[in-house]
Amino acid sequence: MKTLSTRLFVSFMALIGIILAVLGIVIGQLFPVYIGEYLDRSIAAEERVLYDTLQQSDIILTEEDQKRLVTALIDVDTSALLDVAQDRFFVAMVFCSFVAFIIIGIVINRTVRIFTEPIENATRTALELAKGNYRARAFENGVSKTAQLSKSINILARNLQDMTTIREIEAERLKTLVENMGSSLMMIGREGTISIVNRVFLKRFNYAYDQVRGKGFRSIALPDDIVEVVEHVFLTETPIRKQVSVQIGHEIRQNEIYGAPVVGDHGRWLGVVLVIHDVTELMRLEQIRKDFVANVSHELRTPITSIKGFSETLLDGAYKDEAMLLSFLEIIYKESDRIQILVQELLELSKIEQHGFSVDITETSLRDIVINAADLTGAKLEEKNMEFAVDMPNDVIVAGDPNRLMQVFTNLIANAINYSLENTTVTIRVYEDEEDGIVEIQDEGIGIEAAEIPRIFERFYRVDRARSRNSGGTGLGLAIVKHLVEAHDGKIKVESEVGVGTKMIVRIPKS
Template identity: 80%
Template sequence: MKTLSTRLFVSFMALIGVILAVLGIVMGQLFPIYVGDYVERSTAAEERALVQTIEELGLDVTDEEQRQLIAATKVMEQEDLITSAKKRYLATMIFCSFIALAIIGIVMNRAVRVFAEPIDNATRTALELAKGNYRARAFENGMGKTMQLSKSINILARNLQDMTTMREIEDERLKTLIENMGSSLMMIGREGTISIVNRVFLKRFNCDYEAIRGKGFRNIQLPNDIVQVVEHVFLTETAIRKQIAVQIGHEIRHNEIYGAPVVGDHGRWLGVVLVIHDVTELMRLEQIRKDFVANVSHELRTPITSIKGFSETLLDGAYKDEAMLLSFLEIIYKESDRIQMLVQELLELSKIEQHGFSVDIIETSLQDIILNAADLTGARLEEKNMEFSVDMPKDIAILGDPNRLMQIFTNLIANAINYSPENTTVTIRLYEEDGYGVVEVEDEGIGIEPAEIPRIFERFYRVDRARSRNSGGTGLGLAIVKHLIEAHDGKIKVDSEVGKGTKMTVHIPKP
């Protein structure tokens, strides 16, 4: 496209051509007059000079001869005069043309600089803005309206750049929000093709973005329940919330799906947005809560029922029998003591599970901890005619809370005694391994089924419920033990064989 400067140049060249043409025509018309006058004046002057020369020389020339001589001289000189006149006329024309060109050039240069260049620059800037280059600016070097035009274009450019920057910031924020949200998100256009998915969605459903972008939602092998939710929103144009179970690989995950239509500011239908929350962990925690309430209720119901039953029996007259009275009171005392132990361990477990729970870590002797724990369980050991086998080549210093460590190992040794038959041995070993002090507590008891080993640290879980109650256990001991070991940055391992016994291996960090 021709610029204004080019168009002005062409216009001025045409103007120059017209001026020169007019000038040529005018001077062409004036040329004969100019030449005739010039020749006449020159001839008259020459004639007078010739007459004067004849008179000065005293030549005897008749009038007729004089006229012939003058005529001959006039004819000879006219050609020279005409040639001279042409040269003068041409020089004058060239001079005038150069003057005209100089004036026109000056005027044209001024006009281009003042009017054409600012407008051309503004035009180029506007074209750059139209292409999306909002950093382009026009030179504000014109005058009058051209200056105002340049300033207006620059203001427009700055506004467009600010708007673009704000839009980019908003887009970046939205993208960051979508990519970092914990739930899966998928946007489906009005044609049913996928336009937006976030990383959580791609990871959860094992998809590749490039492979599904632009494809129909029915063609990417989504679970049937999700497809039905999308179809429902498309058909009814209403939001829907639904819980589904989705099998991904060998794992079943519980999801809450929320699908809603996406409508623009002017009511234009844009598509469907789908948000999928993974509620598997929430459902697991809810089930744990329900199990906990049920277990606590069950654990409390049994001793309370016993206390109530024996109390009613005594009130009905059994108290008159002294032997029966003492027997029933002993049972009531044991059951109330069991309730008290259950409440204490519930409070202890609640305290340990609280966020921010910590233990007082100091350097302590592992040998002293084990010996004290063995002393505390010695009475129960003697009741069952059992014995300890202790293998402690040397003392081992560890980092831990002595009171909490006593609680851990007393519980483990007590469990080994309670779940072992009479006349057996509980073996305790101490050694060092990879920066840990290691304690093994091994019994010759009933053992644990392999499928039940992962669950023995759950609250109220018992391998043998009847035997646990008879031993006075609450089902919370190992749950407390596990939390306390983790608070020490330690670990516990269980090895068991049904009918042969169980070995608990505890690792506590060394200094």
């Protein structure tokens, strides 16, 4: 492809060639006329000279002979002169034309390059910008006009590069935001095709990116509730918030769906954006909070009602009866103690559940801990005429906090006694395997229904509420036990049969 400078140079040279050719033709046409006039003057002068010479010589010729002689002599000289003049003129004409052509060509070439090189450079830069190469720059040289053009193109290139950089940064920020959202996000274009989805959406609904990108939202088997939200926004062009249950596989999750129209800067309808929050855990925690408040209120209401009732009775005059006074005061003390235990266990559980709670791990004798815990519950055992059956062939050293492990096994042994019938046995076994020290506490009590076993470690959950409350329990003991065992990186397991008894199995890692 010829450049602008080449085309201009060829054009100018062709024009100069034509001008020189025309000039040569014109001069060639005028030259004979000029030579003729010149020869006429020369011939007239020579005739006079020849006539004068013949008259002065001794040669006697007639006038007619003189005329013929002069004419012959002049014809010879004129022909020779004309031939020489024409030859010299042709050579001079060719040489001058060639030299002029070369000089003019050099001048034109330099002049054309001065003007066209900046333009060609600016053109190449503009083409690179059109291709998307915003790093291209033009040389800012040349005459003032072309230099201004190059500067303008460079300013345009820098602005385009800055705009592209800003757009890339914003696109990367948007992508990072979308991909790292904790909620599912989907954007649907005006035509109903999916343009944006994030990883959470793909993972939650078990899709691959290629399965949804560019597909119609009705064609990818979305749950009906989600499709209804999208269609509502398309029809009404108004935002909507809806809470729905979505079945994904065999699991039902609670989701809050927010759909809204996407409108551009000039009011142009762009589509629909859908944000899906999984609120299953929030709803579970909210239910736990409600249950906790209800349970605490229920647990406090009974002793407070008792304290208030007996206090009012005493104020009405029952304090005058000494036996009744002592009985009522014992009941008030017992109920106050029950409230105190409840508050202490709530504080204890709150402390254990706090993030960063840890236990003081040391080498601990599991047998000593279990024996001491059994001794602490001995009084309750004797009240029900029960006995311990202990199987501890060898001591087991574990990595544990002695005080916290004492709390665990005291609670478990006390539960075994409380939920057992009189004249029965609580069996305690201590042994080990390759990794853990193991303690089994087995009673011969009422047992637990299989459906209730997963819930016994919940706060305030009781298998038999009447028996638990009468035994002084708060319903928090097993929740505390579970957290303490897990704080030791241990495990607790329950095996139970209704009417036969319950076995608690605790595993604590060895030191």
